[in-house]
Amino acid sequence: MRPRMRPPLVDIGLNLTHDSFDHDREDVLARAHQVGVTYMILTGSDPAQSQGAIRCAGEHPECMRATAGVHPHHASEFASSDAAALKELMQHPLVVAAGECGLDFYRNLSPQADQERVFRVQLELACEVKKPLFLHQRDAHERFVALLKEQATLRLSGVAHCFTSGLDEARHYFDLGLYIGITGWICDERRGQHLRDVVRYIPLDRLLVETDAPYLLPRNLSPMPKSRRNEPMYLPQVLTAVAESRGADVAEIAAATMENTRTLFGWPPPATAPSEP
Numbered sequence: 196m197r198p199r200m201r202p203p204l205v206d207i208g209l210n211l212t213h214d215s216f217d218h219d220r221e222d223v224l225a226r227a228h229q230v231g232v233t234y235m236i237l238t239g240s241d242p243a244q245s246q247g248a249i250r251c252a253g254e255h256p257e258c259m260r261a262t263a264g265v266h267p268h269h270a271s272e273f274a275s276s277d278a279a280a281l282k283e284l285m286q287h288p289l290v291v292a293a294g295e296c297g298l299d300f301y302r303n304l305s306p307q308a309d310q311e312r313v314f315r316v317q318l319e320l321a322c323e324v325k326k327p328l329f330l331h332q333r334d335a336h337e338r339f340v341a342l343l344k345e346q347a348t349l350r351l352s353g354v355a356h357c358f359t360s361g362l363d364e365a366r367h368y369f370d371l372g373l374y375i376g377i378t379g380w381i382c383d384e385r386r387g388q389h390l391r392d393v394v395r396y397i398p399l400d401r402l403l404v405e406t407d408a409p410y411l412l413p414r415n416l417s418p419m420p421k422s423r424r425n426e427p428m429y430l431p432q433v434l435t436a437v438a439e440s441r442g443a444d445v446a447e448i449a450a451a452t453m454e455n456t457r458t459l460f461g462w463p464p465p466a467t468a469p470s471e472p
Contacts, residue, residue, distance in 0.1 A: 202449040203233035204434065205456045205463065206427045207376060208329070208356050208405035211237045211259075212247035215409045215424050224255065227427035234456070234463045235259050235427055238329065238356075238407075240266035240295045242277070245284050252289045260462050262329045263287065264294035270305035270313040278316055285324045291460040293321035294329030295356065298342075301334040310335075311342060318346045321353075327459050328353025330373070336360070340367050347371075352459060357407050359386075362393050369401060374459055376403045379425065381436045382413035391440040399451050403459070404433050 206227070216223055227235065237252055239245025239262045248261035263284035265273050273281075285293050296317040298310050305313075321328050330353050332339040343351070354374040358365065365375060375397050381390040394402070412425040413432040431445075434452070438445045457463060 202231070202446050203453060203466070204231050204404075204430055204449055205234040205236070205453050206232055206406050206408075206430045207236045207354065207403045207452075207456055207460075208238050208378075209235055209408040209427055210240075210244075210410070211235070211251055211408070211427075212244055213409050215422075216426075220251075223426050223428070224258075227430075228258075230428050230431055232427045232430050233258060234453075236291060236456075236460065237261045238295050239263045239284070239290075241269040241272070242281060242284065245281075245290075249284070249287050249289050256289065259289075260291045260460070261287075261289055262292040262294050263290045264292075264296040264317055264329065265313050266295045266331060267297055267299040267310040267314070268302065268304040270309040272305075273309075273313045273316075275316075278320065281317075282320050282324060285320055285326055291326065291462050292329040292353070293317055293324065293326045294353070295331050296328065297331035298335035298339045299331060299333045300338075307335075307338075311338065314342055315345075318342070318349065318351060321351055322346070322349040327351070330355050331357070336364055336367070340371070343371055354403055354459060356405065357411070358393075359390065360393075361389060362396055365393055365397060369398065374401045374403050374455060376405045377433060377437055378405050378407045379411045379413035379429065379433050381440070382415045382432055384414065391436070394437050394440045395442075400455060400458075402437070402448070402452055403455055404430060404437060404448075404452050406430050406433065 237248035245263035
């Protein structure tokens with residue numbers, strides 16, 4: 196009898212170009228692989244960071260891909276003349292999604308009008324380059340949904356990254372054909388308990404998991420790392436919380452989230468079955 200193999204995991208959203216990883220990026224990757232996090236998608240949140248994510252993915256194409264986009268925090272920095280260069284980044288063969296893009300009315304680091312303008316541009320670019328969306332929304336649900344509905348004829352797909360809201364918002368996203376990305380927020384006993392109820396209602400074929408590292412370190416880690424920095428090696432903590440909340444086997448959730456990643460992003464490649472001795 197063959198030993199039961201641990202299913203490979205995929206982290207669909209982490210900020211590996213963040214400067215907190217500059218001194219040990221290769222070690223972070225090694226630690227992730229040791230716990231089965233085999234594949235990772237690196238988030239691009241402005242043109243420079245998108246280029247960095249592509250460059251990093253190019254150093255490890257066997258296990259990494261990137262996104263390319265403009266986060267709403269950076270919307271005011273984006274001019275109409277920048278659209279052609281952003282489209283070129285989105286078309287890079289290592290880029291699997293357009294974004295991180297969307298609306299953030301919680302911090303409003305860019306004026307709301309600029310956020311909506313740049314979001315619309317990226318919705319159109321995603322359609323042109325035929326890539327799914329890596330979406331961000333905070334305190335802007337109604338406008339976010341309205342802008343997505345405006346582009347309904349484009350038949351866009353994507354993931355509501357780092358979902359932290361309630362079931363009503365999740366259902367709106369299901370209606371739009373979106374996937375839901377769950378992070379270590381579900382491990383936060385102060386703010387994330389409601390997510391344990393919400394994930395029970397997420398269709399298994401719409402569920403994705405991510406760390407959003409170096410942010411959102413799971414609060415139920417023991418021992419807690421002194422640096423308080425999140426990294427992809429902690430993705431199993433998220434996966435376990437999701438499985439427990441659904442009353443499911445961890446391997447089932449791992450397999451489903453891997454297949455959902457393939458369906459949405461067209462990557463990673465299907466696993467090759469081991470040959471018989």
